[in-house]
Amino acid sequence: MLCLLVWEIGGASNISTYAFFRDLRDSRVAGARRVFGGAAAELREFPATCALLDRYWTTRCSASVLSPHWVLTAAHCVSSRITYIKYNTRRPIFNEGNVAAVHYLYQHPEYRVLQEDDGLGMDVTLLHHDVGLIRTRDVMKLHVSLPSDSLLNFRRYDPMNLLHKEVQVLGFGRTESTVLGEELCAARLRLTSCKRATWYHVICARGDQHGGVCTGDSGGPLLFAGTQIAVTSMGPQTCVIAIPALASVSVFTILRPYIDILNATITDTDTALRMRMISAAVTFYQVSGKIINFNVVSFCFLLHAVIIQSQISVNIFIVSYLLIHFVLYS
DSSP states (O other), X not given: OOEEEOOOOOOSOSOOOEEOGGGGTTOOSTTOSOBTTOEEOOGGGSTTEEEEEOTTOOEEXXXXXXXXXXXXXXXXXXXXXXXXXXXXXXXXXXXXXEEEEEEEEEEOTTOEEEEEEOSSSEEEEEEEOOOEEEEESSOOOOSSOOOTTHXXXXXXXXXXXXXXXXXXXXXXXXXXXXXSOOEEEEEEEEEEXXXXXXXXXXXXXXXXXXXXXXXXXXXXXXXXXXXXXXXEEEEEGGGGTSOOOTTOOEEEEESGGGHHHHHHHXXXXXXXXXXXXXXXXXXXXXXTTEEXXXXXXXXXXXXXXXXXXXXXXXXXXXXXXXXXXXXXXX
């Protein structure tokens, strides 16, 4: 069963070319949003799985909750567009589950990617440190307890010693029969080595049949024996228009090498190891059913204060008050 996925892999073959799934989000090819060879999954398979939403509540990437204020994803998913984290749900657009507003977004300071035409079409020829973190404003409370130190779990297994072992990848997308929006999907793959030396700290995987990841899985967890060992980085571009060949593989960034920098960022350690904060999220508030930008509210109230302090005429004060009321409530 196919699993259709939302927005933003090398191994047994060099035939495939690869792309970040975030870049495929605007694809107009019918059926392009899918995890191929996957199926609908239950949240209990990995309760920390969550979705990254933009200001319009569109699912942009997958991720996993590390602690009450921190979410782990791929660096290429970390963008100022990400506004909310949806968790405790397998269907992000439904009313079920919980939402936390994004506060800060982080990428690995040496994250790099290069896409170029190497003779077979555009391909990701260089990928370094595709790991990112997001800090939320609100406390996230999962329906199940998180491990006391999720980062320690990343040391449990070395994926390079697990070649040919079965793993499970999770992400938010759609099944062929689903018409009610994205849902949590999973695919079972087997680990294999990647062929490109310019992809740093990655492991590849492919299905026994036609299985792998496509648009929407980016940043989602890769599990071995129920423990997260990597995040989804990219997949074969052919998944946008057809089921990729058997030789196609999915690419994942291994988490084990990043434990120290993740810990330093989360604990706010004053060290060069910390991840690079790329932006503080713009906060939106809902007033009388209308979502408004916090910066607009701040400007209006600042204007209000200036007028009062300047003791400008009552007429101008009334005009400013009406302007504020129009912005907030119209």
